[in-house]
Amino acid sequence: MRIVALLFERFTALDIIGPYEVLSRLPDAVIRFAGKETKEYRDPHGLVLRSEHSIQNIQNADVLVVPGGPGIDDILDDKEILDWLRSIHGHSHWTVSVCSGSLLLAAAGILNGRQCTTHWRRMEQLKKYPVNVRQERYVHDGKIITAAGVSAGIDMALYLVSKLADNTTARMIQLGLEYDPHPPFDCGSPAKAEAELLNMYAQLRSK
Amino acid sequence: MRIVALLFERFTALDIIGPYEVLSRLPDAVIRFAGKETKEYRDPHGLVLRSEHSIQNIQNADVLVVPGGPGIDDILDDKEILDWLRSIHGHSHWTVSVCSGSLLLAAAGILNGRQCTTHWRRMEQLKKYPVNVRQERYVHDGKIITAAGVSAGIDMALYLVSKLADNTTARMIQLGLEYDPHPPFDCGSPAKAEAELLNMYAQLRSK
Numbered sequence: 001m002r003i004v005a006l007l008f009e010r011f012t013a014l015d016i017i018g019p020y021e022v023l024s025r026l027p028d029a030v031i032r033f034a035g036k037e038t039k040e041y042r043d044p045h046g047l048v049l050r051s052e053h054s055i056q057n058i059q060n061a062d063v064l065v066v067p068g069g070p071g072i073d074d075i076l077d078d079k080e081i082l083d084w085l086r087s088i089h090g091h092s093h094w095t096v097s098v099c100s101g102s103l104l105l106a107a108a109g110i111l112n113g114r115q116c117t118t119h120w121r122r123m124e125q126l127k128k129y130p131v132n133v134r135q136e137r138y139v140h141d142g143k144i145i146t147a148a149g150v151s152a153g154i155d156m157a158l159y160l161v162s163k164l165a166d167n168t169t170a171r172m173i174q175l176g177l178e179y180d181p182h183p184p185f186d187c188g189s190p191a192k193a194e195a196e197l198l199n200m201y202a203q204l205r206s207k
Numbered sequence: 208m209r210i211v212a213l214l215f216e217r218f219t220a221l222d223i224i225g226p227y228e229v230l231s232r233l234p235d236a237v238i239r240f241a242g243k244e245t246k247e248y249r250d251p252h253g254l255v256l257r258s259e260h261s262i263q264n265i266q267n268a269d270v271l272v273v274p275g276g277p278g279i280d281d282i283l284d285d286k287e288i289l290d291w292l293r294s295i296h297g298h299s300h301w302t303v304s305v306c307s308g309s310l311l312l313a314a315a316g317i318l319n320g321r322q323c324t325t326h327w328r329r330m331e332q333l334k335k336y337p338v339n340v341r342q343e344r345y346v347h348d349g350k351i352i353t354a355a356g357v358s359a360g361i362d363m364a365l366y367l368v369s370k371l372a373d374n375t376t377a378r379m380i381q382l383g384l385e386y387d388p389h390p391p392f393d394c395g396s397p398a399k400a401e402a403e404l405l406n407m408y409a410q411l412r413s414k
Contacts, residue, residue, distance in 0.1 A: 014228035014384065017254075021221035021357065024252035031246055032254065045238065049223075050255055062376055099385075119385055135302035137389040149385025150228065151361065159391045171394045177221065178306075180395030181388035183346040184366045187331025187378045188387030201379055 001028045001164065004061035004088065006081075006104075007051045007126035010071025013043045014150050015098040022157035024172045026165060034058050036081060044070055055084045063164070064092045067153070068099030068119065074102065082141040085174055095144050096157065096160060098153035102146040106131055118151035120190045120206070131178040135191075151188070208235045208371065209301055210293065211268035213288070213311075214242035216256045217278025220250045222305040226272055229364035232380045233372060236307050243288060251277055262291045270371070271299045274360070275306030275326065282311065289315040302351050303367060305391050308355070309353040313355035322348040326356030329395045342398075358395070361386065 005016055013168035016033075021139055023029050035041055042048055066085070075081050085108040089095045097105050102118040105111050108131035117139045118126045126133050138147040138156035149155035158179070162170040187193040193201075210230055210333040212223055223240075230236055242248055248253055251265040273292070273367040282288050296302045304312050312318050313336035324346045325333045334340050340403030345363040354363035365386070367379040394400040400408075 012228070013224050013231075017220050017224035020254065021219070024254075025287060029252070031350070032255075043231075045227075045236070047227065047231075047238075137387070148387075149346075149383075151384045151388065152388040154358065155389050155391060162391065167392065168407070170402070171392045171404055174392055174395050174412070175397070175400050175404060176356075177358045178395055179358040179388075179390055180344070180355075180368075180399065181358065181390070182362050183381060183388070184362060184369065185374065185378045185381055188381050188385055189406055190382070192387060193378070197375070197378055197382060199352055199360075201291050201374070201382055204379070205376055 001026055001031065001063065003029055003031045003063040004058055005031065005033050005043040005067065007033050007049055008069070008071050008075050009041055009050070009118070009120070010044050010074070011041060011067050012069035012099060012150055015045050015067035015069060015101065016065070017047065017154055018151065018153035019096070019098060021177065022129035022154060022161060022173055023063070025035050025176060026169070032058065036078070058088070060091055062093045063160070064088050064095045066101035066104055068097070068101040068103070072100045072103055076107045076193060085110065087143050092134065093143060094160060094164070096146070096156060098147045098156065099149045100129070101127060105144070105146070111144070112143060112191040115139050116146040117148050118146065121149070122131040146184060189202050208234055208236065208270065209267055210236055210238045210270040210272060210276065212238065212240050212272040213262070214240050214248040214256055215276070215278050215282050216248055217251050217272050217276050218248060218256070219276035219306060219357055220254050222274035222276060222308065223256065223272070223362055225358060225360035226305060226364035227398070228384065229361060229368060229380055230270070233368060233382060239265065240409060243285070256334050262288065265295070267298055268295050269300045270367070271295050271302045273304040273308035273311055274306070275308040275310070279307045283314045292317060300350060301367060301371070303353070303363060305354045305363065307399050308357045309333060312351070313354070318351070318353070321353070322346050323353040325353065328356070329413055340391070
C-alpha cells in the first residue's frame with residue numbers, strides 16, 4: 001500500500017500525523033512524505049518534517065493524503081503542485097485531505113461537482129470553487145474523502161482504513177491508539193462554541 | 208513558556224504531536240525536542256523527528272513532556288535519561304506524560320506514591336512500580352499529569368492549557384483544532400471493545 005502525503009511550508013503538524021499514526025499501522029503501509037523539493041519543511045511553530053522525495057520522483061500512489069495549514073494559501077496557484085496532484089489522483093485508489101487541504105484539491109479541479117468539507121473557518125473560501133460544501137466531520141464522495149479541521153483527520157483515517165482493509169482492522173487500530181476521546185471541554189465546532197468564543201477567535205486570527 | 212519534549216528511538220509520533228499541536232498554540236510557547244544526542248530519531252514506521260538539543264544542554268523546562276512508544280522499554284534503565292528527568296522535574300512547573308511515557312517517569316521514581324495512568328496495554332507493567340494506577344483518560348496529581356494511550360495526549364494537553372493559561376484559551380485552541388471527535392467506531396478502550404477484538408489484538412502484538 002503506497003501512501004504519499006504532500007509536504008509544504010507551514011503545514012499543520014496534526015493534519016499529517018493524525019492520519020499517519022492511523023495509516024502507518026496498516027500491515028502493508030509504506031508512507032512517503034513528498035514536497036516540491038527534497039528538503040525540510042516547517043510547520044508554523046518550527047516543527048520539521050523532511051520530504052525524502054520530491055513530487056517529480058513520485059508518479060503513483062494508492063492513497064494520496066493532502067494536509068492543510070496556513071501555508072496552503074501560498075500554493076493554491078502552484079502549477080507544478082496542481083499538475084502533480086491531478087496526475088496522482090488520476091491513478092490513485094483514494095485521494096484524501098484534512099482541514100484546508102481540500103482547498104488545494106479544489107484548486108486542482110479534483111473536487112469539481114463533488115461533495116466535500118474543510119475546516120469550519122475555511123468554508124466560505126471552499127465555496128468559491130464549483131463544489132458542494134457540507135458541514136460534516138468527513139465527507140466521502142467516490143474515491144475522495146475530505147475531512148474537517150485538523151483533528152478530523154484521525155476520524156477520517158479510521159474510516160479510510162475500514163475501506164482499505166475492513167472494520168475489524170480499523171477497530172483494532174482505534175483500540176491501539178486508545179482513541180476513546182474525552183475532551184475536557186465541548187466546544188470543538190462552531191455549532192457548539194458560544195458566540196463570544198467565536199468572536200474572540202476571529203479577532204485573534206485577524207491580528 | 209519553555210516546553211521540552213523528550214525524544215528517543217521508536218517513539219510514537221502522535222504521543223508527541225498531539226500535545227505539540229495543542230501546546231504550540233499557546234501564545235508564549237517555545238517547544239524544544241531533546242534527545243540523549245542531537246540527531247534524528249525515528250518512530251516504528253520511519254517518521255523522523257530531529258532533536259536539535261541534547262538533554263545535557265537543557266537544564267530547565269516549565270513543562271516537561273514525556274511521550275511513549277515501543278522504544279520506551281529500551282530506556283527504562285538508562286541512568287543518564289533518568290537522572291535528567293529527575294533534574295528537570297525538580298524545577299518544572301508541570302511534568303506530563305502520554306501513553307507508556309508514564310513508565311519512564313515511574314522508572315525515574317517521579318511517580319512514587321502518585322496517582323497515574325498509562326496505555327491500557329501497559330497497566331500491569333506500571334503497577335510494578337510503587338504508584339497508584341488508575342484507569343482514566345488522564346490523571347492529575349500535584350504538578351504531574353499522566354495520560355492514557357496515544358490519542359489521550361490531546362485531551363490531556365487541552366486540560367494542561369486550562370491550567371497553564373485558562374479555560375478560554377483551552378477552548379479557543381480546541382475550536383481551532385476543530386476537536387469535536389466523531390470516531391467512526393466506538394471501541395477505543397478495552398471497556399468498549401468486545402473480547403474477540405481484545406484477543407485478536409493480543410495475538411497480533413505477541414507475534
